[in-house]
Structures are given as structure tokens and as C-alpha cells.
Amino acid sequence: xxxxxxxxxxxxxxxxxxxxxxxxxxxxxxxxxxxxxxxxxxxxxxxxxxxxxxxxxxxxxxxxxxxxxxxxxxxxxxxxxxxxxxxxxxxxxxxxxxxxxxxxxxxxxxxxxxxxxxxxxxxxxxxxxxxxxxxxxxxxxxxxxxxxxxxxxxxxxxxxxxxxxxxxxxxx
Amino acid sequence: xxxxxxxxxxxxxxxxxxxxxxxxxxxxxxxxxxxxxxxxxxxxxxxxxxxxxxxxxxxxxxxxxxxxxxxxxxxxxxxxxxxxxxxxxxxxxxxxxxxxxxxxxxxxxxxxxxxxxxxxxxxxxxxxxxxxxxxxxxxxxxxxxxxxxxxxxxxxxxxxxxxxxxxxxxxxxxxxxxxxxxxxxxxxxxxxxxxxxxxxxxxxxxxxxxxxxxxxxxxxxxxxxxxxxx
Numbered sequence: 001x002x003x004x005x006x007x008x009x010x011x012x013x014x015x016x017x018x019x020x021x022x023x024x025x026x027x028x029x030x031x032x033x034x035x036x037x038x039x040x041x042x043x044x045x046x047x048x049x050x051x052x053x054x055x056x057x058x059x060x061x062x063x064x065x066x067x068x069x070x071x072x073x074x075x076x077x078x079x080x081x082x083x084x085x086x087x088x089x090x091x092x093x094x095x096x097x098x099x100x101x102x103x104x105x106x107x108x109x110x111x112x113x114x115x116x117x118x119x120x121x122x123x124x125x126x127x128x129x130x131x132x133x134x135x136x137x138x139x140x141x142x143x144x145x146x147x148x149x150x151x152x153x154x155x156x157x158x159x160x161x162x163x164x165x166x167x168x169x170x171x172x
Numbered sequence: 173x174x175x176x177x178x179x180x181x182x183x184x185x186x187x188x189x190x191x192x193x194x195x196x197x198x199x200x201x202x203x204x205x206x207x208x209x210x211x212x213x214x215x216x217x218x219x220x221x222x223x224x225x226x227x228x229x230x231x232x233x234x235x236x237x238x239x240x241x242x243x244x245x246x247x248x249x250x251x252x253x254x255x256x257x258x259x260x261x262x263x264x265x266x267x268x269x270x271x272x273x274x275x276x277x278x279x280x281x282x283x284x285x286x287x288x289x290x291x292x293x294x295x296x297x298x299x300x301x302x303x304x305x306x307x308x309x310x311x312x313x314x315x316x317x318x319x320x321x322x323x324x325x326x327x328x329x330x331x332x333x334x335x336x337x338x339x340x341x342x343x344x345x346x347x348x349x350x351x352x353x354x355x356x357x358x359x360x361x362x363x364x365x366x367x368x369x370x371x372x373x374x375x376x377x378x379x380x381x382x383x384x385x386x387x388x389x390x391x392x393x394x395x396x397x398x399x400x401x402x
Contacts (some may be wrong), residue, residue, distance in 0.1 A: 003179045005252060006390045007341035007365045009356060014273040018291030019264030019329075025222075045196040052277075058335050060214045074216045103211055105338055110193030112184035113194065114340055114361050116211070137208045160197050162300070170203035171175050171211045171336040 008113040010122075013052050016078065017118035023078060025070035031126035033090040036152040038119060041083045042106070045161030049083020053108035055158070059101065095121045098130030100144075106158060107169075115168040119156050120145050139168050173212050173251070173334050173394035178273065181362035190355035192316055212338040212394070216260035218331060228294045230306040231266075234287025240269025240307035243305060245343070246377055247388040248300040249330060252395045256300025257337070263329040264304060265291040271312030280312050305383065311350060321359060323350035330390065336390040344370045345386070 029035065042053045057075035066072035077085045089101050100118035107114045120127060122145050127133060133141050143166045146154035157165050186198030197301045226232040231242055249257040267290060270282040274289045288307055296302050309324045325342040328384065332338060351357050351366075370390075377385025386396045 003176070003182060003252065004368065004391050005178070005182060005365075006339065006368055007182050007360050008184060008340060009325075009327075009361075009369070010327075011340050012265075014275040014278055015327065015329075016261055016266055017274055017289060018293075018327070020350065021222075021293070045200075046384075048196070050197065056338075058211075058214075058216065060210045070222060071216050079195070095368050103208075103335060107340060108197060110189070110191070110197035112186060112188065112194060112356065114183055114338065115199060116336070116338075118208075127273050132206060136204060161200050165199060165201055168199050168201070168203045169208070170178075170205050172205050172207045 010043050010109060010112050011054065011068055011107040011114070013109040015054070018080070019054070021074060022071065022074070022076040025076040026077075029066070029088045029090075030068040031062070031065045031090040032093065033062065033092040034152070036089050036091055036154060037091055038087045038102075038146050038154045038156050040085060040155055040157040042079050042085065042108075042158040043083060047162070050079055050108055050160070051083050053079040053083070053106060055079070055085050055087065056105040056107070057087055058103045058105075059089060059139070060098070065090045065092050095124035096126050098124060098133065099128035100132060111160070116171065117158070117166055117168050118144055121154060122147050136167050143167050173336070174397050175212065175336055175393050176252075176395070178393070182360070182365045184359035185361060187353060188359040190317075191359055194359070197218070203312070204289040205225070212397070216261070216331060218259065220295060222261070223294060227292045228304040230288065230290060230292050230304065233289050236287055238268065238285045238288035238307050240285075241381040242305065243308050243386060244303065244305050244377055244379060244383050245326070245371065245386045246301065247390060249296050249302065249390045249392065250300055251333070251337070251392050255396075257296055257333050257392055258298050258300060260296045260333060261293065261331040262296060262302050263293045264306075264326055266306065266309040266326040267312055270308050271310035276360050282310070282312065282325055286347050308345070311346070316355065321350055321353070322334035323354050324352070330392065332392045332394070333396065337394050339390070339392055341390075342369060343388045345374055345380050346370055
């Protein structure tokens with residue numbers, strides 16, 4: 001049967017005022033779980049930071065711990081002037097199952113279709129058994145893994161292009 | 173839900189040189205089709221408390237009426253089985269009637285309207301329907317190339333029933349002479365998919381002498397996970 005889906009268009013450069021309410025709703029975190037921070041920079045094919053991108057995050061496992069939030073388990077984060085973003089992640093239990101700690105959706109001017117991806121923690125002892133990572137070609141899995149920087153601090157960059165291009169998903 | 177492969181040409185070409193900023197920002201690799209349970213089964217809970225008074229009437233944000241042509245836009249949000257997507261969050265944003273966004277980076281030499289900010293949000297009802305009142309946005313230049321003018325459009329952001337249904341798109345108005353010159357619109361190879369982004373004028377939705385009505389239905393990806401007949 002022919003598909004009649006509504007196609008995508010870019011978010012453009014000007015969603016900030018319209019999208020701010022959800023930035024505010026997710027900026028201040030009340031969580032009963034332990035919280036880690038994943039920081040990174042989103043870059044284009046020349047390695048240039050993208051200063052008008054958006055990272056939206058869905059963390060189904062964090063919903064219960066974030067019951068006090070306006071939208072539990074959700075973040076919306078604009079990249080700053082340096083293309084940088086910081087995501088606060090509730091971890092109800094230590095990552096050991098090979099599950100992503102978050103699902104991310106990326107939007108930007110010049111990106112005509114938003115892109116889905118996911119982030120895993122490098123110290124998750126279950127990465128080798130990950131259902132999702134095992135579907136990703138082994139030489140690209142590293143693009144989905146946040147590196148530990150210190151206590152409760154991780155680093156994960158998003159590359160739209162280049163030999164470091166982040167793996168983007170189309171869910172089945 | 174389950175998500176079939178999109179048909180070729182329905183989604184825009186992610187690297188489409190006439191739209192200059194796609195050249196370095198569009199992913200070069202095909203998206204990886206993967207099975208993952210939570211994205212196709214779970215989603216945020218959008219509480220009705222998130223919706224504020226006047227979020228569905230963009231003409232009520234200032235001290236008085238904004239300038240321009242007042243219109244109402246309504247439609248249904250459906251999945252690929254034709255089932256309504258209920259109680260689902262939908263955001264809209266747009267420029268004003270003169271073609272200027274309420275945004276510090278918009279330097280277009282057109283006036284801001286102190287009575288029009290140009291954004292709203294709402295939840296779909298039990299029939300999947302949304303409805304909001306606004307001002308018809310103007311076309312505006314965007315510097316992509318010489319005489320680059322965007323056709324009038326309203327941005328839509330939808331959260332669907334499950335996470336993987338997330339959609340951001342733009343709604344256009346019928347018979348815009350700028351369609352053929354707009355690389356953002358033309359980045360969609362499939363002509364029928366382009367046409368589905370164009371609202372239709374509706375006398376039925378037109379409200380007396382107050383405002384013209386437009387209908388814009390949206391079909392999100394995703395079908396029932398259980399095949400029919402099982």
C-alpha cells in the first residue's frame with residue numbers, strides 16, 4: 001500500500017522562542033535517581049560547531065525518578081554559540097545492561113529531516129551484549145558511546161558528517 | 173508500533189546542494205534500520221497542564237489584535253493505519269504577516285508586530301484533531317541565493333503516540349508562486365509528498381466574517397504492531 005506519510009522539513013534557524021518553554025521545563029532537574037552529565041559539541045562536515053542545533057532526549061527509564069518534572073524523562077537543549085550542549089541524565093540504576101541511557105533526536109537548520117540516535121556509557125559492563133549496539137557495524141559503534149571524563153561526567157560529540165559521522169537510526 | 177521503510181523520494185534529500193547549508197550538515201550515510209523496543213512503544217506524557225491560555229490563539233498574545241489576515245488552521249493527526257493520534261503534543265511557530273520572526277537573529281528588514289509573537293502549542297483531541305487561530309505568515313528572504321524567498325509557511329512539531337513518530341515539518345498555503353523556486357520545498361523528490369505539505373482552503377472551517385479556514389491533515393509514520401487478522 002502506498003505510503004501517505006507527511007514528510008519532514010527543517011526546523012530552520014528560528015524555533016527558539018517557540019521551543020523555549022520545553023527548554024525551561026527540562027533545564028531544572030528534580031530527580032530521585034543519581035544524575036550524570038553528558039557534555040559534547042555538535043559539528044558539521046568541516047568540524048565546525050553548529051550553533052543553532054537542538055538535542056531532544058527521551059529517557060524512558062528515568063520517568064519514575066523524574067515524576068516531579070513537567071515532562072518526566074524529557075530534555076530539550078539548544079546548542080550554544082560554540083555548538084556545545086549538556087544533558088543531565090537520571091540513572092535509576094548503574095548502567096550494566098547494554099541499554100542506551102538516552103535516545104536523542106537532532107534538529108538543525110540545514111538538516112531537512114531530524115535524526116535519531118542513542119547514547120551508551122563506556123563503563124556499562126553490558127555493552128558487548130547490547131541488543132542495539134549489536135545491530136550497528138562494529139567500526140561505528142564508538143560514535144554512540146559517551147566517554148567517562150570524571151565522576152558523573154561523560155563526553156559525547158555529534159558529528160553530522162566526516163569519518164566520525166554519528167550513527168543515525170531509522171526505527172523498525 | 174512498527175515502522176516500514178519509507179518509500180524512496182518521500183523524505184527530502186538530506187544533502188541537497190541548492191539548499192546550501194545541507195551540504196555540510198546532512199548525514200552522508202543512510203540511516204541504520206534498527207529494532208529497539210522503547211522508541212516504538214513509549215513516549216513522553218504531555219499533560220494538559222502544559223497548555224496555557226491562548227496557546228491555541230496566536231492573535232491573543234499582545235495588548236491588541238495583530239496586523240494581517242486572521243486565519244484558522246485545523247486538521248487531524250493520523251497514523252499510517254488511519255487511526256487518530258490522540259492527546260498528542262503539537263507545537264507551531266511562524267513569522268508575522270510582514271515576514272519577520274520574533275527572534276534576535278532574524279535581521280529581515282520588515283517590522284516586528286508587538287502584538288504577534290508567532291508560536292503556540294496544543295494537544296490533539298480524541299479524534300486526533302487540532303485547531304489554532306493565527307495570522308497568515310508572509311514570505312521572507314533568507315539569503316540562500318540571489319532572490320531567495322521562502323513561500324509562506326508555518327512550522328509544525330509533533331510528538332506522536334510513540335517516540336519514533338516524532339515529526340518536524342512545514343505547512344504551506346495553496347497556489348504559492350514561490351514553490352518552484354524554494355529549495356527547501358523542492359528538496360523532497362516525490363511530488364505527491366510535496367503536495368501533502370500544502371494546506372487546503374476550507375469554506376467549512378471559515379468562521380463567518382471573522383477568518384478564513386484551512387485544513388491540514390498530518391500522517392505520522394507507524395502502524396499497529398499486530399498485523400491485521402491475527
